[in-house]
Amino acid sequence: MIKLLLLLFTTVIFSQEEYLVSIPATSYTEWVYFSLETNDIVLIDYPESSLEWDLAFQRKHIKTNSGLSGPGNGGAYVDSVGNLDSGSFTWLDEWENLNNFPEYGVWLEDTTQYDFYDLQTHTMVEGIKNPALNSWGWFNESYQLVPTNYVMFVKSADGNKILKFWAYDYYNNNFGGNISIRYQIIEDLSNECNNSSGDVNNDGILNIIDVVTIVSFVTTSNEDSELLCGADFNSDGIINIIDIVSIVSEIIN
Template sequence: MKRKLLIILLLSSIYMQDEYLFTVPATSYSDWIYFSFTTHNVVNIQDPDNSLDWDLAFQRKHIRTNGGLSGLGNGAAFVDSVGNLEVGSYTWLDEWQNLNTVPENITWLEDTELNDFYDLTTHTFVQGIKNPALNAWGWFDATYALNPTNYVMFVKCANGQDIVKFWAYDYYDNGAGGNVSIRYQTGYSFECPNLAGDMNGDDSINVIDIVALVTMILSGTIQSDVLCYADYNQDEIVNVLDIIAIVNYIVG
């Protein structure tokens, strides 16, 4: 069955330019393996807390996005585990070929602390940081075998704009656990609700928007869902350069 599934996936990747398959060697109980949806490969990250060059990180079953408590990016993830989408089904086994747009009004979850990291020394579960939505990709049964759920999932990349259709479908390579096989499609993006620079959503750019942007920058909190219009110069960072660019636009 597994061999048949892999053949189907390989054939799909040939005919879909934005679809990829990769097996992440995340066998360590302590080290994280970083993956980029830009290079479609594992990347060597020296300072993951301050890097935008990775989108997901893997450690055994655990998966992080570059956002929330895991990094300075605007990454997040969505899972439908109960069939809330309009299509009714909630597994990629049914919907991979059918669901080709990002669902509307979904809830993006950022990385946080969860108490299910296994400590090899104490043989207990301890706290660790990962993404709660992606945590639903598989579960261990009474024999300690991981069973993929195949739930519908989408991942928001570190830049907060690009979105990936994501499926983690296997945990083993020749019986060795921690080798996470993923199937994903790129080419999706976050639809910005406002014009660039229109902070209050009134379809015009004026001094009120400048005040709102200054207030946001000074607060030190910039949510990923406002990045698309707060980042006026589109350099993936919201700072004083965006304020200057908006001022220049207003004064002509």
């Protein structure tokens, strides 16, 4: 993964993990790849086999690293059903209110779509993108793209991050293909603890070495997250004497 050295877009951080980005995706043939890990455009040699990108942009088209686009566990979901009380359900009204992925939401992977404009034949041809994100905006009778502001969510390539996603503009100084997006992580499973066995050195054996390591952790206020995960034997989020006694009891028995 190589970052572009040129500043091809601007980013404004609203708060932690919330971004406003303009993507220069003006080409009709080339995709611009974007990493949610670095919040940056990246150059990808083989996107169909790479996990180093999460989203990709070409004109109004948007990919996720999923399905036919790549090997990732990404995807997208759009909720355009509407709010029965207000008569609308868009990010214009709901951005500050919605901070959880809906229980009824179904993720869609990238598939073949048939609305890619061919400059040579002036016809619509097939291409691969995400069907949910395809509804972020439509061209009107004057061939101007009008954003729908639909409530959308996307997943990162590793499947661990869920984000609120808002594509809200298509133009920069009246030039199309410059997609402005706003996104914020609402769920991150990257640091989820999957090891509370007490085996803090991950050697497959629970013994006195683990106990000594945990005692050192408690007395020195070590902040190693992996160690914290393994040392929290009773999974209460706190490393203390209860965990040590429990591990010693486990070793003896």
